Amino acid sequence: MTPTCTRAALPLLVAMVVAGRTTAQQIDSRLERLDAATRPTVAALVDSARTAMLPTEPLVQRALEGATKRASGDAIVAAVRRLAADLGHARDALGSTASPAELTAGAAALRAGASQATLAQLRHARGESLTVPLAVLADLVASGVPVDSAAAAVLGLAARARDADLVEFRRAVERDIALGAPPAAATAAAATAAEVWVNAGARQQRPGRP
């Protein structure tokens, strides 16, 4: 004898599955700013990213940027698709515990030309958040620093430098480039200087000896 409660509960649970699935598939209302031809493709890309447990907000923002800048539908789809791929590669390199902010910065670093190996090395070198080191790496390359020089410098600082130290390092490089220094040389010089103050800061944190 099957109790009536079972018959009543199971359809309810099945309905909840359907409702849950529907919720997961609902198109972000912000994508209504895209034209009718572009919206479903972008929505599908966002949905795939969500299924793959990748952050979707950067994808939505990339699409909205395109809408505001009156880019073509093709350009928007290409940009979102490229970013989704970069986020996936960043997650492969940084691991499944990487935060959305780290993945976004990692995607930018990969797009700038850094290798997945560099990202993985950063992960091993630094126990704290990688958002700022990865962003600094991407920003240095955007300033014209060769990617190998930028990667070597950031890796050298990653273990001990605080976020603020890395930002200051990036500013020093940009300043020197603006003053006419070759980018690679500016990076090497700033990294040397940064190591001095990072080490000085580390020494001050050690307990005193008798």
Next chain:
Amino acid sequence: MFEPMDDVIERIARHLRRPVQIDPALDGRVMREVNARPTHAGAPALRRAWGWLRRPHQLTLTPLGGLAAAAVLAIVILLSRMGSTPSAPPLAASRAFQFVLVAPRAMHVSLVGDFNDWDATRTPMRRTGSEALWTVVVPLMPGRYHYAFFVDGSRWLADPSAPVARDEDYGEPSSVLTVGGGS
């Protein structure tokens, strides 16, 4: 001769309807209090369903019915996690950032970027002090943001004091801001 009542009232009302500018730093103070609290989370329908499940009900299940119910429940929990919007950790604090642009000939400047859905109406900038200086303060959670200034509804300007967004897909200049912490 005194003005008729309606004209006086209309004059008062028009005067009081003039825009008032509240210090944008208030946004940062609100968000600090907001971020000190747990986030709202979970789609309402799933929350109600979860509430139904948590309340005691008289059920008698066959072994097969019990297995089926458990399997469906596991699927619901998995889908509710997939459907939820990724968000910053509940206790990560936002930081207030001031954006500044020198644009003496501009009539209207907006800050537009990843933090306001690239909506040119959301964050108008204000002339501050000198006529040439436009500023706005925005609270930002940890993350990396592309942004630009939209001038007079037609021109895009990157921030000269910020790194360039090299991964520029759309042919218009953008800048990058990275906010650390909170991962």
Next chain:
Amino acid sequence: MGIHSVGTSDAALVRRVQTGDTGAYADLVARYRDRLGRYALHMLGNREDAEEVLQDAFVRAYRSLARCDDPERFGAWLYGILVNRCRTAGARAARRARRFVHDPAALETAPLAGPDGRTEWDDTVRRALARLPSDAREAFLLKHVEELEYEDMARLTGAGISALKMRVKRAREQLQAMLKEAERV
């Protein structure tokens, strides 16, 4: 390709906050800050109190966002919270004034804080507004400055439409009388 709508609706932002995206609340705050600040400033008469009440209203609204059943009407709902907070703050300020100011004439002629560069007309209007009873001031601001319909005002304030109409009428008559007085001086 075209852009079909500019801007994210209040409802969309509220729903994002309700699913854990706290950052979306910052957008709502930025959207409503100045508009609500205008009401608070005119209702309370000084910027410091207005900002304090405004901040309080935004935080309370966030706390009870789960109770906002109709995200499309977030603005009106938020307004209701602000109107309430202004009433509490106004009552507190009135008690403070009664405790420390024994000379009603001094209270009436005391300078009121206001935006920089205020004119004589600005001072006249502010003084007149401050002299209205708080319920009449509230009704006048909601009707003639915020330009709400009486039905919306009734929902916000909890008062009946007839009572609100009487308060607005009283406010208009008193304001006209006070301005007539001011012009004679």
